[in-house]
Amino acid sequence: MGVFFCDLFCRKCDMEVISDRGESIMKKNILFISNYPSPYRVEFFNQLGAVDEINLTVIFLENPSQQTHRSKDWFNTDYSFFQAVFLTKKISLGGKRVIHPELLSWVKKPFDEIIFGGYSYPSFMWAMEFLKRNKRPFSMEADGGLISEDSTIKYKIKSHFLSMPSKWYSSGRVTSEYLTHYGADASKIVTYPFSSLCQKDLMKKEDLAKKKEESRALLGFSSDQRIALNIGQFIHRKGVDVLLKAIAKVDPEILFLIVGGKPTEEYQEIIEKEKISNVKFLDFMSKDKLSYYYDAADFFVCPTREDIWGLVINEAMAHGLPTISTDRCGAGVELIEDGQSGFVVKTGDVDALAQAIQKISKMDLKAMGEKALKRVQGYTIEEMVKVHIRSFMS
Structure with missing residues (x-):
């Protein structure tokens, strides 16, 4: 049959x-x-x-x-x-x-x-x-x-x-x-x-600070470290190359965690050329383990060249993360309140992405994260x- x-x-x-x-x-x-x-x-x-x-x-x-x-x-x-x-x-x-x-x-x-x-x-x-x-x-x-x-x-x-x-x-x-x-x-x-x-996956506002503290202790990050997170496949469309070029222009004290596997030859060349030392690449991991990294991060960055939706945006905001996205990501445009729960920047614009990262890192991330969490309550x-x-x- x-x-x-x-x-x-x-x-x-x-x-x-x-x-x-x-x-x-x-x-x-x-x-x-x-x-x-x-x-x-x-x-x-x-x-x-x-x-x-x-x-x-x-x-x-x-x-x-x-x-x-x-x-x-x-x-x-x-x-x-x-x-x-x-x-x-x-x-x-x-x-x-x-x-x-x-x-x-x-x-x-x-x-x-x-x-x-x-x-x-x-x-x-x-x-x-x-x-x-x-x-x-x-x-x-x-x-x-x-x-x-x-x-x-x-x-x-x-x-x-x-x-x-x-x-x-x-x-x-x-x-x-x-x-x-x-x-x-x-x-x-x-x-x-x-x-x-599911509804059970959404964080509660009152638990955000405690979860961050617990996850950082578990993963070995200090409480005062600024951490940005990115998750995705290492393919051209996802724009990791754009993110790396933007990282070279921002405060080197911000640690960037990029989840998706071993860095490609292209990524390694950018890192060496720009002398980037504040990036850590991580392999794909289970949903349960990934949740610790969401909880430990301060904000999320999605540099995609194109995603018709981008569920990773939902997931980041559900963990109370202010989020930076490009304007060619459906979820980013739909869910992010620009300047309130994150920023939406022009796709492929390294300078605009760097400026958004630098700006968000100095803002009240707790208040922005709470707004992000509130925005996705019905999703x-x-x-x-x-x-x-x-x-x-x-």
Whole structure:
């Protein structure tokens, strides 16, 4: 068989449930179509599928073993509260492009709502064309999106697919502007607070100082050390080279912790050329261990050249960290109150980034951190679920 079902099926497979008042409630049959089971999406699907009124099926184009650039420990393979379906049969279109022929048989089923997690995969495009041709409504979920200077043909392709759905789920203002730019109907956009965090993951304001003290003692940092944190892959898009060049221009007493692995040859060359001595590179680590570094830091820096969202911003602010981001990071633009909980600077501008780092290091970081924490209070997976349920039931 081309379709591999996970061993754990939804624990609530009845089509009808009884409410607290003894009333019969018909379940909504929902189909999500996703690329691969990222841990935060699996947590969202489990919480959504655990709601009595929802019968949830999620189709994944790839299984964890196909994500060879990620550690197996990164994935959450507990699919207890939804039916997880992995498509394994593929037809090559050349290069890395493939079509999953089984997807069509799933979108033909009578689901109450079908939601595509994007449009850029050939299988998504194919299934969307089929549904549109057969006058079947469907939705699209966009965790982020940044308007680009497209060629005419690229703009037409994006507009064709992004204008197709009958409903759009958007992570916020920046994403909604992206969707409407390419033809989405603004009146049909449902905004949800995109996050990788559960309510329990958000720090309490009264615990920030104690957590910082405990984490610094555990990690061996002094209480008066100024510490900046950066986390991400060591790829060009993440802008670590820009950060290193900015570090060369700021107070050398600030210690920069960069989590992502061993420094690349490019990074080493910048460090040697600029005679940088206040940077420490750390390997990727578990979420639990990483939380100590969030707690120990004074502020967070995201120098990305482009991130359609950037969940690391949510995570930093949830730990009460004032945050510096570029203007090509969806979460940075959406969540940071410039000058209040952090700064947003022009992408690739070394001087602007250095100035923001120097400025924030001399500000009241405690007050800024509390504002950052307050800003992300509603950004949890639980709130994401509530928004989707309201939309399904409306």
